[in-house]
Amino acid sequence: MGGGKSQMKKRIRLFLAILILSISIALLVWGYAPNPREIRVQPIAPAEMQLPAP
Amino acid sequence: MKISAFLLRNVFIVFVLSLVLAGVGCATPGGLPQEAAAPAAPDAEATSAVSPTQPAEAPVPPAIPETRRLTLEFPSRMRAGVESDVVRLTLEVDDLGNITPTAQIEGNLVVGETIEIPDLYDTHNITVEARLDLAGMQVQPAEAVYEPLKRGQSATFYWSIRPQETGLYRGTVWLHLNLMNKSTGEEDRIAVSAQIIEIEAVDFFGLSVNLARASGVVGSVVGGVIGFPFIEDILRFLFKRKSNKRR
Numbered sequence: 195m196g197g198g199k200s201q202m203k204k205r206i207r208l209f210l211a212i213l214i215l216s217i218s219i220a221l222l223v224w225g226y227a228p229n230p231r232e233i234r235v236q237p238i239a240p241a242e243m244q245l246p247a248p
Numbered sequence: 249m250k251i252s253a254f255l256l257r258n259v260f261i262v263f264v265l266s267l268v269l270a271g272v273g274c275a276t277p278g279g280l281p282q283e284a285a286a287p288a289a290p291d292a293e294a295t296s297a298v299s300p301t302q303p304a305e306a307p308v309p310p311a312i313p314e315t316r317r318l319t320l321e322f323p324s325r326m327r328a329g330v331e332s333d334v335v336r337l338t339l340e341v342d343d344l345g346n347i348t349p350t351a352q353i354e355g356n357l358v359v360g361e362t363i364e365i366p367d368l369y370d371t372h373n374i375t376v377e378a379r380l381d382l383a384g385m386q387v388q389p390a391e392a393v394y395e396p397l398k399r400g401q402s403a404t405f406y407w408s409i410r411p412q413e414t415g416l417y418r419g420t421v422w423l424h425l426n427l428m429n430k431s432t433g434e435e436d437r438i439a440v441s442a443q444i445i446e447i448e449a450v451d452f453f454g455l456s457v458n459l460a461r462a463s464g465v466v467g468s469v470v471g472g473v474i475g476f477p478f479i480e481d482i483l484r485f486l487f488k489r490k491s492n493k494r495r
Contacts, residue, residue: 204478211475218467224452225461229323229333236318237342238440243425244311245368245436 310366312374314400317342318441320421323409328449329456332386332410335445337378337421340402368427369399375426377437378405382419385447386410397425411449418446 322335368374379392388408395403411417423441428434452460 204481207474208478211471211478213471214467215471215475218464218471221452221455221460221464221467225327225457225464229326231321232324232445234320234443236320236441236443238316238318238339240311240313240315242440243316243368243438245309245372245427245438 310368310371312368315342320443322445325448327457328411328414328451331457332408335407337405341400372427372429376403377424377426379422380407382417385417414449414451416448420444
C-alpha cells in the first residue's frame with residue numbers, strides 16, 4: 195500500500211514538474227522572442243522630388 | 249482737210265482708249281495680290297501652329313537627379329508595457345533606378361528622351377524632415393526630425409516607441425523635403441511620403457512583459473528542482489530502452 199502511495203506521489207510530482215517547466219519555457223519564449231517586423235520599400239522618382247512649376 | 253481731220257480724230261480715240269486700257273491695267277494689280285496672298289495664308293497658319301511648341305523651352309523646375317528608395321521598418325506586433333522598439337525610416341539612393349526609360353512596340357525600339365532638368369542640389373539647400381504621429385503611444389522624439397540631404401547620401405531616422413497598454417495603434421510616418429533657395433533664400437516644402445502604419449500591442453494572457461519573463465525564470469528553476477529527483481529514473485528508463493533495442 196505504502197509503495198503505491200509513493201508511486202502516486204512520484205507521478206504527481208513528475209506531472210507538476212513537467213507542467214511548470216513547460217509553462218515557464220512558454221513564458222520565456224514569449225518574453226524574449228523578437229518582435230515581427232514589417233518592411234515597406236517605396237521607390238521615389240525624381241519627379242516626386244521636384245519643385246512645383248511656378 | 250477732211251482726211252486729216254478724220255485721222256486726227258481716230259488718233260485721239262486710239263489715244264483715249266489706250267489711256268483707258270492702261271488705267272484698267274493699273275487697276276488690276278490691286279486684285280492680283282489677293283490671289284497671291286492666298287498661298288501666304290497657310291504660312292501664317294503654319295507659324296501659328298508651330299508657336300505652341302515653343303513653350304517647351306519654358307524653364308523646367310529643378311529636381312533631385314536621383315531615384316531614391318524609401319524604406320520603412322517597424323514592428324507590426326510588440327509587447328505592451330515597459331518594452332520599447334524602434335521604427336526606422338531610410339531615404340537612400342536607388343542605384344538601379346537611374347535607367348533611361350525604353351519601350352519596345354512591335355519591334356520598334358522607342359528610347360525615352362533625356363530631358364535636361366536643373367539639379368536641385370546646385371540651386372537649393374535640401375533638408376529632409378521626418379515625423380512619426382502615433383496616437384496613444386510614447387514616441388521619442390515626438391517632434392519632427394531634420395537631416396540635411398546631400399548628393400548620393402542617405403538619410404536615416406529612428407524613433408523609439410513604447411505602448412503602455414494593449415491595443416491597436418495607428419499612425420502616420422511623414423517625410424517632407426525642405427528646400428531653401430541658395431540665391432534668394434526662398435523656402436519651399438514638398439511632401440514626399442505619408443505612410444500609415446498599424447502596430448498591435450499584446451500581452452501574455454494579462455501578464456506584462458517583465459512579469460512573464462520573471463515568471464518564466466522562476467518557473468524554470470522550480471520545475472527543475474521538482475523534476476530533479478526524477479532525472480535518475482528518466483535516465484534509467486532511457487538506457488533500458490536502448491539496451492532492449494540492442495538485444
